[in-house]
Amino acid sequence: MTDPSSSAPVFNGPVFNEGLLNFLRESPTPYHAVAKMVEALTLAGFQPLREGDSWRLEPGGKYWVTRNDSSIIAFVYGSESPVEQGIRMVGAHTDSPCLKVKPQPELSRQGYSQLGVEVYGGALLAPWFDRDLSLAGRVSYRDQEGRVRSTLVDFKAPIAIIPSLAIHLDREANRQRSINAQKELPPLLLVDTPEADQPAFRERLKTQILSEHDGLAVDEVLDFEIALYDTQSPAMVGLSQDFIASARLDNLLSCYVGLQSLLQADGRHSALLVCNDHEEVGSASACGAKGPMLQQFLERLLPETETRLRALDASLMISADNAHGVHPNFADRHDEQHGPRLNRGPVIKVNANQRYATTSESSAVFRDLAARAGVSVQTFVSRSDMECGSTIGPITSAEVGVKTLDVGVPTFAMHSIRELAGRDDALALHHILNEFYRYPYPPGRS
Known part of the structure; x- marks a missing residue:
């Protein structure tokens, strides 16, 4: 824990990054990520809320609530009035592009057993070939x-692979290939x-459940949401270990940083972390940022409309989602004035067409926070002749009506099966979010 009189993080770089690597390793799906976050929150004294129960939230309390097992809100009810001081919110997302197993996946071709899969989100597909893959996800049973x-299930062992076609049978593979x-x-x-006969996939899942959960009484597997993932462990890489290489850096890195920062909130100001599922496919679900989860939480926290609107006026949302670092082999894909570099600090993301929610006012608060934390910041703007991605930031801002900005750590190979971030940037963002949760002024008011 921290000294309440100090906003300095308890972690040094290696310790913080080792915790991040462990979180990535143990979170092959959004369901597992939320379960790990619940575990950490529970150990820190946060109390569970169930949406079907009556709530009584009190100043000084610490709470968490999940939806669909894949989205989570964690909340510290500050001693200061949220109407006067606002709510300091951080948002991230739990999902990543991947390959998901189809409902009737069994395939038998040319003497091999295979699985039918569906692409989830905007995945880079080529890196999925020739990797040692496993399966994990949620299973519903009677x-x-x-x-x-x-x-939840996690096979952990490398039990699947997508082999490439030999170059001899595809001479154009290195020139052009779809x-x-x-x-x-x-x-x-x-x-x-x-x-x-090989057992059906549901029977394999039943066997896996029984092996992972001793004593669980499973009669029949009814359905599942299972994804493939790369079994190669997250690692520090580079001659000087300058980089973090892992699957799902986008955006479990931000989930971890936000969680560690919330755990160190001093309890004076109301502080909230929301990690939504389904960002990679548009956020339009009951547990996505375009759904009502956060709005309904705020309505239950502050039921009276005018009180809630006054609190939102004083609040600020920091949407944390990875940014595109300028790739040394493809520097021309960036605006020459806005090419963030790894290990040079978090990135403020700006887009004139509101693909990011950053305004000059919300950006100014972030810059002030960074200065207080002694952290450098960078700026990303897409080339004017290239389309810009988006985040939960504009969606949350539009749905909830809270002033918002978009930030993130610079990353290479976004949406690949293995992405790359800088060794120092996650901790730098942690420093800033620590300051944010302790910020002495209502961050949403000029």
Whole structure:
């Protein structure tokens, strides 16, 4: 824990990054990420809220609530009035582009057992080939008493692979190649044995549940949401270990940084962390940023409309989602004045067409926070002749009506199966968010 009189983080760089690597390693899906966050919040004394119960939130309390097991809100109810001092909000997302297993996935082709898969989000597909893959996700089942329940599974072992076609059979592979997701992405599981039928995928899941959860009474697997993931562990890489290489840096890195910062909030000001699912596919779901989860939480926190609107007027949302670092081999893909570099600090993301929610006022607060924390910041603006991505920032700002800005750590290979970030940038963002949760002024008011 921290000294309440100091805003300095308790972690040094290596310790902080090791915690980040562990979180990434143990969070192959949004369900697992939320479960790990719940574990940390519970250890820190946060109390669970269930949406179907009556709530009684009190100043000094610390709470968490989940939806769909894949989105979470954690909240510190400050001793200062949120109407006067606002709520300091940080937003991130739990999902990442990946390959998801189809409902009836069993394929048998040319003597091999394979799985039918569907592309989730804007994945870079080529890096998925020739990787040691495993399976993880949520499984719903009927127990032996006839009740429908859900649990998490993680095979962990490398049990699947998508082999590339040899260069001899595709001479143009290094010049031009498109990937047919239907035909070319089903992974290999095993060689079919002609003397015995292979068990259906649901039966494999039942066996896995029983191996992971000793004593669980599973009668029948009813359905599942299972994704493939790369079993290569997150790592520090480079001659001087300047980089963090991992799957799902976009955006579990921000989830981890936001969580660690909230855990160090001093309890004076109301502080909130929301990590939504489904950002990579547009956020339009009950647990996505375009859904009502955050708005409904705020309505239950402050039921009286005028009180809630006054609190929102004093509040600020920092939407934390990774930014595009300027790639040394593709520097021309960036505006020459706005090419963020790894290990040079977090990035303020700006777009004139509101693909990012940053305004000059919200950006100014972030710059002030960075100066207080002794951290350098950078700016990203897309080339004027290239389309810009987006985040939960504009969506949350529009849905909730809170002043917002978009920031993130610079990253290479975004949406690849293995992304790259700088060693120092996650901790730098942590320093800034620590300042934010302790900021002495209502951050939403000029």
